[in-house]
Amino acid sequence: MSEKLWHLKRCNLFEQLTTDQLRRLEVHSRARSFSRRTPIYLPAEEADSVFLLTSGRAKICHLTPDGKQSILAFVEPGELFGELAILDAGQREEYAETIENSTVVMIPGDEMQQLMQQHPQVSLGITKMIGLRRRRIEQRLKNLLFLSNRDRLTHLLLELAEQYGRPTSDGTELTIRLSHQDLANVIGSTRETVTVVLGEMQLEGLIRMGRRKIEILQADRLASAVHRKAPPPRRVSDQPAAAHGTT
Amino acid sequence: MSEKLWHLKRCNLFEQLTTDQLRRLEVHSRARSFSRRTPIYLPAEEADSVFLLTSGRAKICHLTPDGKQSILAFVEPGELFGELAILDAGQREEYAETIENSTVVMIPGDEMQQLMQQHPQVSLGITKMIGLRRRRIEQRLKNLLFLSNRDRLTHLLLELAEQYGRPTSDGTELTIRLSHQDLANVIGSTRETVTVVLGEMQLEGLIRMGRRKIEILQADRLASAVHRKAPPPRRVSDQPAAAHGTT
DNA sequence: GGGGCTTTGTATGCTTGCTAACAGACATCG
DNA sequence: CGATGTCTGTTAGCAAGCATACAAAGCCCC
Numbered sequence: 001m002s003e004k005l006w007h008l009k010r011c012n013l014f015e016q017l018t019t020d021q022l023r024r025l026e027v028h029s030r031a032r033s034f035s036r037r038t039p040i041y042l043p044a045e046e047a048d049s050v051f052l053l054t055s056g057r058a059k060i061c062h063l064t065p066d067g068k069q070s071i072l073a074f075v076e077p078g079e080l081f082g083e084l085a086i087l088d089a090g091q092r093e094e095y096a097e098t099i100e101n102s103t104v105v106m107i108p109g110d111e112m113q114q115l116m117q118q119h120p121q122v123s124l125g126i127t128k129m130i131g132l133r134r135r136r137i138e139q140r141l142k143n144l145l146f147l148s149n150r151d152r153l154t155h156l157l158l159e160l161a162e163q164y165g166r167p168t169s170d171g172t173e174l175t176i177r178l179s180h181q182d183l184a185n186v187i188g189s190t191r192e193t194v195t196v197v198l199g200e201m202q203l204e205g206l207i208r209m210g211r212r213k214i215e216i217l218q219a220d221r222l223a224s225a226v227h228r229k230a231p232p233p234r235r236v237s238d239q240p241a242a243a244h245g246t247t
Numbered sequence: 248m249s250e251k252l253w254h255l256k257r258c259n260l261f262e263q264l265t266t267d268q269l270r271r272l273e274v275h276s277r278a279r280s281f282s283r284r285t286p287i288y289l290p291a292e293e294a295d296s297v298f299l300l301t302s303g304r305a306k307i308c309h310l311t312p313d314g315k316q317s318i319l320a321f322v323e324p325g326e327l328f329g330e331l332a333i334l335d336a337g338q339r340e341e342y343a344e345t346i347e348n349s350t351v352v353m354i355p356g357d358e359m360q361q362l363m364q365q366h367p368q369v370s371l372g373i374t375k376m377i378g379l380r381r382r383r384i385e386q387r388l389k390n391l392l393f394l395s396n397r398d399r400l401t402h403l404l405l406e407l408a409e410q411y412g413r414p415t416s417d418g419t420e421l422t423i424r425l426s427h428q429d430l431a432n433v434i435g436s437t438r439e440t441v442t443v444v445l446g447e448m449q450l451e452g453l454i455r456m457g458r459r460k461i462e463i464l465q466a467d468r469l470a471s472a473v474h475r476k477a478p479p480p481r482r483v484s485d486q487p488a489a490a491h492g493t494t
Numbered sequence: 495g496g497g498g499c500t501t502t503g504t505a506t507g508c509t510t511g512c513t514a515a516c517a518g519a520c521a522t523c524g
Numbered sequence: 525c526g527a528t529g530t531c532t533g534t535t536a537g538c539a540a541g542c543a544t545a546c547a548a549a550g551c552c553c554c
Contacts, residue, residue: 062385064389068393070392072388084381087378087379117367120364120370124370126374127374128335130374130377130378131331131333131334131377132334133381135331135340137384137385141317141319141384141388141391142317144392145391146311188391188392
């Protein structure tokens with residue numbers, strides 16, 4: 001009970017709210033937990049709730065009729081997802097699935113709308129979130145339009161490093177474990193191609209990889225290959241990137 | 248002066264406002280007109296204003312370093328654009344250019360923010376708009392990921408027909424005049440390919456085309472080819488689709 | 495600790511669609 | 525009305541990356 005409240009408070013969207021308001025939100029929302037690789041919601045389901053991931057990790061996906069998957073975004077603890085349910089209660093077009101054992105809080109859409117009406121801050125926060133994610137999607141669209149398979153993969157690795165990177169003695173290790181298939185599903189390619197390209201990168205000394213594990217050795221060289229400014233070097237003592245990002 | 252006000256009122260986002268509030272908005276905003284094929288704003292420009300198109304037609308584009316263009320959206324009268332300037336005053340990532348002689352009203356971003364703070368209705372409206380556009384982009388991303396060149400073109404034609412279609416005796420004529428190059432820039436293809444595919448479609452009796460002109464003869468067959476439900480038949484007397492859409 | 499699932503490695507066509515290169519038709523504007 | 529720019533049509537060659545087909549190695553759960 002008070003745990004749910006605690007989780008709500010951790011979402012920076014709600015940090016301005018009074019305890020009373022939070023409690024109200026808490027009463028109307030519901031906590032659930034899911035084990036690894038379980039769907040949280042499915043396409044064509046009624047989209048009447050917004051979700052807050054409180055622990056674990058999830059991904060937002062789309063599936064074509066013939067079974068091809070694309071990953072639209074990853075979700076980290078403290079992030080809201082399925083947020084387009086606020087706009088109009090239609091049906092989901094995508095589905096959300098846990099990557100690791102996770103817990104979420106479900107907030108009814110109308111409750112959320114009401115909250116937005118009463119708190120311009122929350123409203124603005126939501127708007128910004130949706131807008132930022134839109135920008136990210138637009139960026140991906142452009143990448144898909146103009147970049148080769150390899151360059152898109154490079155971009156992805158750099159983004160992942162920024163969000164999920166942990167510094168090591170040799171470079172940066174991704175704390176999110178993805179298969180080649182997953183990577184392919186993000187950049188819109190095939191598993192085989194990703195395997196090959198990653199293999200090349202390893203030969204070139206840019207990365208090192210293990211099973212579902214990638215370590216980036218030369219972020220600067222990767223970045224310059226796609227005209228992107230290199231990420232700032234990060235000390236081992238630094239915390240992993242603050243999460244508000246998705247892909 | 249009162250003309251600007253009149254235009255503001257025509258934007259459904261503002262229709263709930265009192266005349267006083269509108270006048271306030273009016274004082275702070277500025278009207279400008281642009282002739283055909285003129286940039287309204289450019290990439291890397293300071294993004295401190297939101298635009299309302301009051302007449303004409305425009306497109307939102309992205310240009311790669313090596314000169315390849317992609318069209319992100321078309322803008323119709325009454326529509327807001329450049330709206331991500333509300334989120335944070337960074338730099339534009341895209342540019343907007345008129346397709347026809349146009350007039351716009353520039354609304355300062357902070358003015359807009361203030362308005363949103365004071366009027367939850369406006370805020371919600373903006374959120375919905377950004378969200379809907381995000382959905383549209385996501386749809387395009389999926390199309391690009393999974394569909395062939397031809398199928399993407401088919402989708403585009405159907406969408407354009409919905410937004411800009413005027414019924415004729417033989418089918419539906421697009422009231423927006425686009426070159427093959429433009430179409431290619433929307434679906435992420437090349438001019439040559441679009442020419443060829445459109446040629447095929449014409450041979451198959453699906454469409455008829457002239458210079459910068461396309462008439463869709465068999466929307467149902469087009470639609471079924473991409474598993475899309477056929478658009479509702481529209482009487483000649485009906486008005487063209489209400490505009491809140493973009494691509 | 496063994497069976498089965500998951501993940502990765504690798505090679506060979508083949509297809510789509512891009513590049514490049516012209517040519518003609520139409521339009522617009524002085 | 526001529527000239528220049530825009531738009532469309534067409535082709536051949538080429539390259540990226542997909543589909544397909546196996547194979548082997550790790551990992552996890554029973």
